[in-house]
Amino acid sequence: MIKSPTNLKRVLMAPGPSDVEPRVLEALSRPTVGHLDPAFMQILHDIRELLQYTFQTRNELTLTMSGSGSAGMEACVVNLIEPGDPMLVCVNGVFSRRMADVAQRCGADVSIIEVEWGKVFLPEQIESALEKKPAKVVGVVHAETSTGAGQPIEEISRIVHEHGALLLVDAVASLAGMNVDVDGWQIDACYSGSQKCISCPPGLAPVTFSDAAIEVVENRKTKIQSFYLDLSVIREYWGTQHRYHHTAPINMSYALLEALRVVKEEGLENRWARHLANHKILRAGLTAIGIDYITQPGYELPMVNAVAVPAGIDDAAVRSQLLSEFNIEIAGGLGDFKGKAWRIGLMGFSSTLSNVMLFLSALEKCLADQGAKFERGASIAAAAHTASQMA
Amino acid sequence: MIKSPTNLKRVLMAPGPSDVEPRVLEALSRPTVGHLDPAFMQILHDIRELLQYTFQTRNELTLTMSGSGSAGMEACVVNLIEPGDPMLVCVNGVFSRRMADVAQRCGADVSIIEVEWGKVFLPEQIESALEKKPAKVVGVVHAETSTGAGQPIEEISRIVHEHGALLLVDAVASLAGMNVDVDGWQIDACYSGSQKCISCPPGLAPVTFSDAAIEVVENRKTKIQSFYLDLSVIREYWGTQHRYHHTAPINMSYALLEALRVVKEEGLENRWARHLANHKILRAGLTAIGIDYITQPGYELPMVNAVAVPAGIDDAAVRSQLLSEFNIEIAGGLGDFKGKAWRIGLMGFSSTLSNVMLFLSALEKCLADQGAKFERGASIAAAAHTASQMA
Numbered sequence: 069m070i071k072s073p074t075n076l077k078r079v080l081m082a083p084g085p086s087d088v089e090p091r092v093l094e095a096l097s098r099p100t101v102g103h104l105d106p107a108f109m110q111i112l113h114d115i116r117e118l119l120q121y122t123f124q125t126r127n128e129l130t131l132t133m134s135g136s137g138s139a140g141m142e143a144c145v146v147n148l149i150e151p152g153d154p155m156l157v158c159v160n161g162v163f164s165r166r167m168a169d170v171a172q173r174c175g176a177d178v179s180i181i182e183v184e185w186g187k188v189f190l191p192e193q194i195e196s197a198l199e200k201k202p203a204k205v206v207g208v209v210h211a212e213t214s215t216g217a218g219q220p221i222e223e224i225s226r227i228v229h230e231h232g233a234l235l236l237v238d239a240v241a242s243l244a245g246m247n248v249d250v251d252g253w254q255i256d257a258c259y260s261g262s263q264k265c266i267s268c269p270p271g272l273a274p275v276t277f278s279d280a281a282i283e284v285v286e287n288r289k290t291k292i293q294s295f296y297l298d299l300s301v302i303r304e305y306w307g308t309q310h311r312y313h314h315t316a317p318i319n320m321s322y323a324l325l326e327a328l329r330v331v332k333e334e335g336l337e338n339r340w341a342r343h344l345a346n347h348k349i350l351r352a353g354l355t356a357i358g359i360d361y362i363t364q365p366g367y368e369l370p371m372v373n374a375v376a377v378p379a380g381i382d383d384a385a386v387r388s389q390l391l392s393e394f395n396i397e398i399a400g401g402l403g404d405f406k407g408k409a410w411r412i413g414l415m416g417f418s419s420t421l422s423n424v425m426l427f428l429s430a431l432e433k434c435l436a437d438q439g440a441k442f443e444r445g446a447s448i449a450a451a452a453h454t455a456s457q458m459a
Numbered sequence: 460m461i462k463s464p465t466n467l468k469r470v471l472m473a474p475g476p477s478d479v480e481p482r483v484l485e486a487l488s489r490p491t492v493g494h495l496d497p498a499f500m501q502i503l504h505d506i507r508e509l510l511q512y513t514f515q516t517r518n519e520l521t522l523t524m525s526g527s528g529s530a531g532m533e534a535c536v537v538n539l540i541e542p543g544d545p546m547l548v549c550v551n552g553v554f555s556r557r558m559a560d561v562a563q564r565c566g567a568d569v570s571i572i573e574v575e576w577g578k579v580f581l582p583e584q585i586e587s588a589l590e591k592k593p594a595k596v597v598g599v600v601h602a603e604t605s606t607g608a609g610q611p612i613e614e615i616s617r618i619v620h621e622h623g624a625l626l627l628v629d630a631v632a633s634l635a636g637m638n639v640d641v642d643g644w645q646i647d648a649c650y651s652g653s654q655k656c657i658s659c660p661p662g663l664a665p666v667t668f669s670d671a672a673i674e675v676v677e678n679r680k681t682k683i684q685s686f687y688l689d690l691s692v693i694r695e696y697w698g699t700q701h702r703y704h705h706t707a708p709i710n711m712s713y714a715l716l717e718a719l720r721v722v723k724e725e726g727l728e729n730r731w732a733r734h735l736a737n738h739k740i741l742r743a744g745l746t747a748i749g750i751d752y753i754t755q756p757g758y759e760l761p762m763v764n765a766v767a768v769p770a771g772i773d774d775a776a777v778r779s780q781l782l783s784e785f786n787i788e789i790a791g792g793l794g795d796f797k798g799k800a801w802r803i804g805l806m807g808f809s810s811t812l813s814n815v816m817l818f819l820s821a822l823e824k825c826l827a828d829q830g831a832k833f834e835r836g837a838s839i840a841a842a843a844h845t846a847s848q849m850a
Contacts, residue, residue, distance in 0.1 A: 076489075076490065076492055076496075076498050077490045078490065078491075078492050078493065078496065080491065080492070080493060082493050082495075084706060085491050085492075085493060085494065085706060085709060087490075087491070088490065088491045093488040093489075093490070093491075093710075094488065096487055096488050096710060097484040097485065097487050097488035098467075098484075099467065099468045099469065099478075099479065099484070100469075100471065100476050100478070100479045100484075100654075100660045100661075101467055101469050101471070101476075101788070102469065102471060102473050102476060102788045102790075103476065103661065104473075104790075105467075105469065105782070105788060106782075107467050134526055134527055134530070134662065135525055135526050135530065135687060135705075136525055136687075136705040136706045136707075136708070137705070137706065138686065138687050138704075138705040138706075139525070139526065139687045139705075142685065142686055142687045166686065169686055170686045172682075173682050173683070173684050173685065173686055174684060261706065263491075263706060263709075269491045269708065269709055269710040269711075270491075270494065270706040270707065270708050270709055271525065271662055271708030271709075271710075271711055291563075291564050292564070293564050293565060293684055293685075294533065294564065294684075294685060295529065295533055295557065295560055295561045295564055296526060296527075296529050296530050296533045312793070313529075314526075314527040314528070314529040314530075315475060315476060315527045315528065315529075315652065315654060315661040316527075316661065317527070317660065317661050317662030317708075317711070318476060318654075318660055318661055318662075319484075319487060319660040319661075319662075319711075319714075320660075320662055320708070320710075320711065323710075391496070391497075397492070397493045397496060399493075399495075402703070
């Protein structure tokens with residue numbers, strides 16, 4: 069009856085989950101302790117300290133939600149929004165669209181501004197929207213996993229605060245892979261996922277709230293609609309009271325702590341540089357065989373490489389062949405890009421020169437098997453050349 | 460800076476999390492694969508099959524929510540309830556009180572009936588409440604972790620359905636440790652947690668919905684307030700469409716599958732019998748040194764032994780000594796029982812004769828250190844006698 073494979077080792081080059089280092093997997097498998105054990109309280113304390121480092125924040129309310137990145141998104145929205153509160157969401161992909169959906173479900177008066185998928189917002193677009201209609205919260209996705217676009221945050225933040233709103237930023241794909249400066253950019257609420265550039269297995273969502281955001285939570289007139297995501301209580305579990313709220317995911321927390329230690333040991337700047345370098349090498353290789361990015365030029369994310377499926381190539385067949393012949397997972401397009409895009413993740417432990425070379429070699433074979441015309445070996449040559457230039 | 464202990468091995472005798480078998484921890488640490496990998500789809504399929512076995516149901520909508528048991532509770536409530544829907548909640552402890560809170564937060568018109576903590580409901584109490592005011596959903600906790608009381612479900616189910624309502628049952632503590640017969644008892648929605656009698660680490664909440672419950676979800680007039688817990692979409696991820704919803708907790712799913720295999724290999728009936736036997740042995744030992752259960756006689760749960768802290772004994776000091784001298788974790792009282800009760804868990808892999816004997820020996824020492832008067836060794840003698848009689 070039971071047929072699950074138990075000994076698979078993939079090369080994870082979709083935009084999450086990313087490959088997990090052996091030392092993190094080892095931490096994951098340590099014996100479970102209780103959720104109120106003083107030893108576990110120490111683990112939560114250490115996770116907070118390392119998350120503060122990673123988010124570049126001194127926010128005391130820095131912790132993990134016991135769920136995926138989407139639980140982090142929902143936690144931020146339901147804690148900040150009361151029924152009827154105006155919220156502006158900047159939609160340019162699946163995850164910003166999801167944020168608008170989450171806000172509508174919790175009774176926000178949602179306004180949406182949109183740009184074409186793959187593009188980013190100009191600060192003046194947000195300014196003009198806020199002048200038409202003020203908002204309590206402005207939501208924006210820093211790194212749109214569905215389109216590969218990186219949204220500059222700093223100038224938007226200035227405008228949002230000038231208009232008296234709070235800034236909510238989705239950093240699911242970006243955190244620990246590029247600069248996410250929560251305090252420097254004055255982000256009020258920010259969430260991420262454990263399984264992207266942090267390279268922990270999926271299941272935890274780091275979240276941080278500024279003092280201004282906490283004040284909003286503390287001065288609500290209505291109860292937060294979700295008990296499970298109620299930060300006013302969860303913060304008391306993470307605080308010195310250790311008040312029971314729910315049973316925290318113990319072993320996942322061991323793994324996250326170890327993964328964050330890896331981040332700290334490498335150093336944020338080194339980690340960003342590594343992500344950027346491998347992105348450039350991959351890009352040189354793809355460009356050499358005529359594969360184009362679908363993202364607005366200049367705003368391509370280092371960790372999510374979104375490219376157009378070449379004309380005449382069967383999207384699903386290539387991804388299936390990569391998986392079956394090479395154990396490489398990449399992702400197809402989501403939403404507007406379904407069937408039209410490949411998304412190649414270079415996240416955390418997966419962002420290596422070896423993976424880039426392996427992927428390009430494998431992709432060339434898959435394309436050639438479908439009769440595509442290109443100069444064989446060109447991607448590898450260009451990638452190697454770029455890598456050598458950068459060394 | 461980082462001071463987390465990394466090599467602790469506790470004996471987990473609180474009412475969850477329970478000790479995790481080495482083969483489950485080993486499964487947890489296998490290399491992560493993607494959430495849309497065909498190999499992972501097979502794992503979800505196998506988890507569903509084994510959850511159907513464990514819940515004793517043929518319900519197709521049988522899956523896990525990516526969160527703790529409280530996420531399972533909230534998922535059941537928010538999927539079944541629309542704003543203004545009448546819901547009756549039977550409150551006799553922390554978790555039933557929590558269910559009422561969750562229902563209120565999602566806009567239900569909540570009615571509550573209460574009995575004293577530690578007691579269970581008589582079917583006629585529910586009948587009388589439903590005759591006064593009909594409900595769409597009746598919520599009841601099968602095994603109240605906060606009081607150690609086991610609520611008989613079968614007769615209540617008959618009454619609930621005669622009154623045209625759906626029956627929602629919390630089986631967080633009971634599933635896989637005593638009989639939970641979802642189809643036989645006609646339960647419409649049931650949830651549990653991975654970390655109790657299933658003995659997987661915390662982080663997943665098994666949930667099952669009957670056809671009648673699915674019909675309610677499918678015929679809602681309003682959107683489910685939570686995106687993260689929206690079963691109408693999550694079931695399409697678990698179904699043949701494999702539609703992306705959120706990134707499932709991959710490694711936790713490996714562990715749950717392995718833990719459910721252990722349940723199947725032991726067999727449900729054998730597992731229930733083991734839980735009951737170790738409960739009787741513990742009980743004989745505690746009784747012999749004058750420690751009394753606080754639960755209504757005849758309704759004591761085998762997996763949660765809730766007893767009164769003896770007069771003159773310092774509750775917290777005993778628990779702290781058990782942890783520091785013996786690495787044994789038990790729990791104190793919650794809510795109304797705070798400071799007045801100990802809750803001794805005998806769940807899943809923690810429910811062993813060895814643990815019972817170790818705990819009784821350790822407890823005798825802690826009590827003696829506080830100057831308690833009792834016949835030394837009496838608990839061990841009584842427990843051994845009972846164990847031999849049952850063998």
